[in-house]
Amino acid sequence: MDLNGLRLNLISNTILGIIFLPFSLYVLKGLLQNRKALFDDDLTAADRRQLKQIAIFVLLPIIVLLHELGHVIACLHYGVHITGFNWSLFWGEVSWKGPYPEGAPAVIALAGTVFQLIAGAIALIIAFLSKSPSIVALSTYTYLLSGLSSLIFYPVISLVSWSEDFPEIYGSGDPKLVWLTAIVHLILAWGFVYSYFSNRTRLLFVKKTRPIWAREYEKNKAAAEKEGNAMAYLALAWQYYYVGLDNLSEKTIQKAEAIDESNLDVWLLRGYIMQSQNKFDTADICFSRITDGNADTTLKARAYMARGHCYFEKESEKKSKDLQRALDSYKQAALSAKDLADPHYYLAVVHKEAGRTEEAADELRICLNAQKQGLNWLDPVLANLAREAFQEFKKTAK
Numbered sequence: 001m002d003l004n005g006l007r008l009n010l011i012s013n014t015i016l017g018i019i020f021l022p023f024s025l026y027v028l029k030g031l032l033q034n035r036k037a038l039f040d041d042d043l044t045a046a047d048r049r050q051l052k053q054i055a056i057f058v059l060l061p062i063i064v065l066l067h068e069l070g071h072v073i074a075c076l077h078y079g080v081h082i083t084g085f086n087w088s089l090f091w092g093e094v095s096w097k098g099p100y101p102e103g104a105p106a107v108i109a110l111a112g113t114v115f116q117l118i119a120g121a122i123a124l125i126i127a128f129l130s131k132s133p134s135i136v137a138l139s140t141y142t143y144l145l146s147g148l149s150s151l152i153f154y155p156v157i158s159l160v161s162w163s164e165d166f167p168e169i170y171g172s173g174d175p176k177l178v179w180l181t182a183i184v185h186l187i188l189a190w191g192f193v194y195s196y197f198s199n200r201t202r203l204l205f206v207k208k209t210r211p212i213w214a215r216e217y218e219k220n221k222a223a224a225e226k227e228g229n230a231m232a233y234l235a236l237a238w239q240y241y242y243v244g245l246d247n248l249s250e251k252t253i254q255k256a257e258a259i260d261e262s263n264l265d266v267w268l269l270r271g272y273i274m275q276s277q278n279k280f281d282t283a284d285i286c287f288s289r290i291t292d293g294n295a296d297t298t299l300k301a302r303a304y305m306a307r308g309h310c311y312f313e314k315e316s317e318k319k320s321k322d323l324q325r326a327l328d329s330y331k332q333a334a335l336s337a338k339d340l341a342d343p344h345y346y347l348a349v350v351h352k353e354a355g356r357t358e359e360a361a362d363e364l365r366i367c368l369n370a371q372k373q374g375l376n377w378l379d380p381v382l383a384n385l386a387r388e389a390f391q392e393f394k395k396t397a398k
Contacts, residue, residue: 017088024057024089031058043133043209051134055141061089063119063146068092070115074108106172109165110181113150117188120146133209140205147192151185199248206243213243224252230260237269246273264295271306280314283307291332301337302378304329308346312353323354341367341375345382348389357393364390 031038031054038047065087071094075082084095096108120143127139158166172178195201207214217239224232233256240249250273253266271286287310290303308329315321327350333343348363367386370377377383 013091014088020089027053027057039134051138052141055145059142060145063116064092066119067112067116068094070111071108074111078104103174106169106177109168116146116150136208151189151192230256230263234265264290264293268303275310280310283310297337301333301340304333323350326350339376341370342378342382345386361393
């Protein structure tokens with residue numbers, strides 16, 4: 001055993017534990033202060049971020065501690081002498097010596113991972129049984145961290161460096177233990193990867209963490225099954241898109257297309273899916289199917305605005321921005337549906353980004369007087385945003 005390397009490893013990981021300790025304490029403090037709002041039925045984006053922090057900086061260290069306790073219990077079972085115990089939040093070590101029966105080192109090494117997997121399994125069971133969106137989310141994040149670290153990350157690091165537990169396990173002289181461990185390891189790793197990428201498990205997670213969405217989803221699903229028309233399936237596809245279930249959304253789009261090939265609305269949603277994946281050129285092709293096709297004025301305006309969003313988002317990543325294509329798309333949207341106020345808000349955004357404050361202010365004035373000018377909002381939220389943006393202009397002018 002390389003004692004110098006082991007001691008260096010112990011010192012470095014202890015230092016990392018000390019560095020991360022303030023983060024863990026800070027997250028724990030936030031949990032105690034916001035526990036009522038955090039664990040209510042309204043699971044916000046901010047709640048999700050905080051729950052992920054809790055899983056990483058509070059619960060993952062506890063799982064690591066359980067891992068080390070697994071080694072301790074196995075040592076006690078075999079009656080070997082424990083010479084050292086270290087736990088540094090995200091890393092730990094149990095050292096031992098003494099006479100031991102054949103195969104004991106491999107079992108002692110395996111016991112830590114077994115305890116960690118049990119902790120992950122308990123988290124998964126809680127996620128299935130709980131009706132609290134926050135508890136479901138926190139338990140799921142904990143399960144994912146436990147599974148990733150015990151089945152993939154730690155085994156790879158351990159085997160590549162040929163240190164810690166897994167060389168002891170797979171280097172054991174007992175072929176039955178080695179093969180049994182390898183087979184179970186592969187099955188569990190496959191099950192973990194499947195649970196993460198499967199549409200079924202992702203849908204179940206969304207249902208349990210977004211109860212309001214779940215109710216609306218069930219209505220749309222029932223309508224699609226009952227009515228069986230393209231628009232009903234397209235409404236269901238939008239439901240999938242809203243929560244990031246792009247694969248299910250695309251599959252449902254294909255059902256709508258099979259029913260009505262002439263329905264151009266499917267290309268709007270398909271374009272939004274491509275845009276959400278930063279495939280801007282593909283999204284542009286999808287929107288062009290509408291703008292170049294025989295669509296009604298409102299749908300064309302929506303497609304032009306969507307193209308404008310793509311151009312604007314694509315250029316926002318560059319140091320030198322060319323916003324003319326985005327500007328032209330929003331102008332086309334305004335010309336396509338002259339009764340809509342939405343394009344004028346987006347024109348104001350582009351003008352402001354380009355430094356043309358007067359042009360931006362003019363577009364916002366159109367938004368503020370939309371009702372008088374007979375303009376309607378597809379997205380009513382934009383009316384409030386336009387009002388707030390215009391107030392900012394007035395403050396800046398003063």
